[in-house]
Amino acid sequence: MKRTTSINIITYLQRHRFNQYHHLPLTAAHFSTTPRPFPDYSPKTPSISDSDIIRHVTTTIKRRRSEPLTRVLKPYQSRFKSNHLIWVLINIKNDYKLVLNFFNWAQKPFITLESLCIVVHLAVSSNDIETAKQLVFEFWTTPRFDVSKSFDLFTEKLIYTYKDWDSHPLVFDLYFQVLVETGFVSQAEKLFHKLLSYGVVVSVDSCNLFLSRLSCNFHGLKTAVKVFDEFPELGVCWNTVSYNIVLHCLCQLGKVKEAHNLLVQMEQRGNFPDVVSYGVVVSGYCGIGELDKVLKLVEELKRKGLKPNEYIYNNIIGLLCKSGEVVEAERVLREMSKCGVFPDNVVYTTLISGFCKAGNFPAAFKLFDEMRYKKIVPDFVTYTSVIHGICKSGKMVEARELFSEMLVKGMEPDEVTYTALIDGYCKAGEMKEAFSLHNQMVQKGRIPNVVTYTTLVDGLCKNGEVDVANELLHEMSGKGLQPNVYTYNTVVNGLCKIGNIEQAVKLMEEMDMAGFYPDTVTYTTLMDAYCKMGEMAKAHELLRFMLDKGLQPTIVTFNVLMNGFCLSGMLEDGERLIKWMLEKGITPNATTFNSLMKQYCIRNNMRATTEIYKGMRARGVMPDSNTYNILIKGHCKARNMKEAWFLYKEMVEQGFSVTATSYNALIRGFFKRKKPVEARKLFEKMRTHGLVAEKAIYDIFIDVNYEEGNWEITLELCDEAIEKCLVKET
Known part of the structure; x- marks a missing residue:
């Protein structure tokens, strides 16, 4: 499920109308040679019999112009030739309405390329740009065998008929645009250079259309930048829209710094950047995670009297959410509304998804309610994000209600929506509901993917139904879906949870044979199982084997080993592990130290516990809520109430949650020290927090x-x- 949080710059540029045309006669200052003149138009001279038909047709259509030409010209139709069309057009060229009627009557086979170009010129000279463009467009949208030959013929005829049919240079601009719009980009560039020899420079707006078309695919991005660099030498004066297109191209090519430099140069070149210019570069920096640069650019555009638009705000919010700074992203949302830029459902969905990923489900649900209150219609992606969040928080009744609401509103859930709900039921242990939803998904024509099956396998394993999980793996393979390493890891984890390590090892061997090589997670899962069984030698052996395979252990791997040492009473080995990690440049985290401190607290060795805690802080490792709870209980047990009280206050100030066991320990400790007032205050706080x-x-x-x-x-x-x-x- 992919969602963009920004307005595409090409979409913006396409909304601009390229309708300002100009003709720049070239001089020696522009080119080293003098422009060649347009050729004189010299049609064939009609014979006496041809002249007679031409005179009769001309007279008839002028006198009987109010009547349908199909009726009045019927007597001449059998003798009418394509050359007659051009000779009659010469006689009526000053009567544009009659020209159109007559041309429409002629149709095939009388219309030639020459007569078509003549009518295009007459339409332009009569300011009927729409008809002129339509005629050229129809020619270039007709399937043709040889595009190159067609281009040469059409261009030659348009140039040949230009001089004596009262046309305007705009006709070449129009032709250039049609070539670009119909996808004949190389022919458009060829036309551009051909026109230069006649002293005609295509308008900047048409050139912008050309740049825009080039930038629609990755291969054309470099060409667009090259054209931008070369065309000024040929007489094109780029404008702000041109710069915006090229800024976009540079960002798409990953050259964001070059784009930023070009933004700075715009003013020096006489083109003032607008909010779109800044928006493109902001989007580029957001793409590479350069938040500082983004914020500086926003401040700069504000200093210039410009207001950030929806495009800019959307990109900033997207970047902040991606960086995990969801609270700051919400602040930007509020600022956005105050500035009169109203967020849409994409922005809200991005924030909702961000809060869900951060585990702050209440904030996500609040935004969802706010969205509906403001009449911003959530789409299926929004619903999927919220359903995913509700499932993560274990509220399956609410998740199912929201899913039903989604269906009632006519929104079709996709594989991601179904999988999110299935995952929620699996984690809640409601496997019957999970499989029922899986069946519904299939009936609706949604094909379960590897993630869906992995979710079901995980749920079965956590329920101890590893045999059923294995059957599901075979079913999955039978449907042409290859289990991945995550699927296998799920089953390995399930087998380890029920103590069937032998089968888990066997499955690891199967993984190897199937080409899904066990990764760090696989080895760590098995090591954890051995550690919990007290088989530290086997856990060590696995670690060595893992290192021999070139796999890098994570901090979780080391924490599993540490927990194993501590559970086995091998505290000195645990301390040696920390020392070894530090020597290898691997920084332990709070969990690593917590395992060791917990065991020393159980042994009532608070001196050793305190030393470990001090060493942890000295190395810049910040305590987590578990650290504080372990230390508080340990000091209370040792009757160090002053130290326990200090840690409690520090913990609360840091915003961590105190557990019920810590409150119980503190209350008991204060009563033993004859401090009932402190004990009572803690008891009331405990009750207030619902513990x-x-x-x-x-x-x-x-x-x-x-x-x-x-x-x-x-x-x-x-x-x-x-x-x-x-x-x-x-």
């Missing part, structure tokens, strides 16, 4: 309130304890 205290903690505060005569609170706590502790235990 459940241990039954022993409830007993303490029930007794305290009873002794103080707080009957109402005592009864409230009794009810709460029964509901949250005793009922749940049963």
Whole structure:
């Protein structure tokens, strides 16, 4: 599912009308040679009999102009020839309406290339540009065997008939445009150079159309830049639209810095960049993730009195979301609205998707509601993003309701939508619903892909149904879908979860034979299984084998080993692992240190725990919520309440969530240290956050309130304890 968050620059340029034409006579300053004159037009001289027909036809159509020509010219039709058409046109060329009627009557086989060009000239001289262009367009959209020969003939006739038919240089501009629009780009360039020899320079707007057409495909981008560099020497004066097209070409070629330099040079060359110019370069920098450059460009365009448009805002929001800075992206959305630029469903969808990826589902749902409140219609991509987010948060009832709403609105879910919902059901363990949706997907003509099958396999494995998962793999292969390394890793993980490591190893061997070589994730999964079984020697052996294969272990691999050492009581080996990682330039993360600190806390060795914590901070590794919770419980157990209280306050300031076990430990610790006020404050905070205290903690505060005569609170706590502790235990 792909979505763009920006308006295509080519679309913008196509909306501009290329309708300003000019004729620049060339002088010695432009070229080294004098322009050649247009040839004189000299049609054949009619015979006496031809002259007679011409006179009669001319007189008849002039006198009886109000009558249909098919009737009045019927007596002459059998004797009429193609040359007669041109000779009559000479007689009536000053009566354009009559010219058109007569030309339409003539049709084939009387119309020749010469007569067609004559009428084109007459249409241009009568300012009927639409008809002139249509006539040329019809010629070039007719299938032809030899394009090169047709081009030479048409060009020759248009030039030959130009001089004596009261035409205008605009006719060549028009011809050039038709060639570009019909895809005969090389013929258009050939025409451009041919016209130069007659002193005619194609208008800048037509040249812009030429540049625009070239930039529609990757191969033409370099040609467009080359044309932009060369054409000024041939008399073309580029304008802002021209620069915008070439800025786009450079960005598409990955030459964003060159595009930026050209943007700077625009003013020096007498062309002032507009908001589109800045938008193109902003889009280029967004494409390569240069946020600082983007923000500087936006400030620059504001200083010049320009306002960022939807295109610019969309690109910035897209980049911020891609960089994970979703909160900042939402701030840009708010700024956008204040500036009178109203976001569309694409912008909202980008933000919603960004918040979902960041795990901030409430913010995503809020934006979705805001979208509907503002009457911005969500499309199937928006719905898919929100459904994906709801599934991630485990709210499958709401996800299914939204899916149904999508169907009611006539939106057709695609494979991605179905897979998101199937994944949600799999993670919730509702495999019956997942397969029901899979069947519905097939009935609707949506073909499940590898991701869909991998999701189902993962769900089955997590439910312990590894045999069924294997059957599904065979079904998948039977449908011509090749399982990938992620599919195999899912089954390996499932086998390890149920303790069937032998089968997991066998599947790894099958992967190798099938050409889907086990990756770091595969080895790490198996190592984790060995570590949890206490078989550290086998885990080590796997690590060596993995390194021999040239696979680089990740921080997760090392954390798995660390957890294994700690579970096996091999704390010294754990410390040596950290030392080895640092020597190899691998920075441990908070999880690496947490495993070690947790075991020292269990052993009540707070001195060693504190040393590890200090070493962690000294190396610039910031603690996570798990770090704080481990340390708080450890210090409370060791009765270091001052240290535990300090860590609690620091944790809250950092925005981390305190767990129920940490609250319980702190409350117990303060009671043991005879500090009931602090304990009571923590108990109330704990209840405010919806966390459940241990039954022993409830007993303490029930007794305290009873002794103080707080009957109402005592009864409230009794009810709460029964509901949250005793009922749940049963």
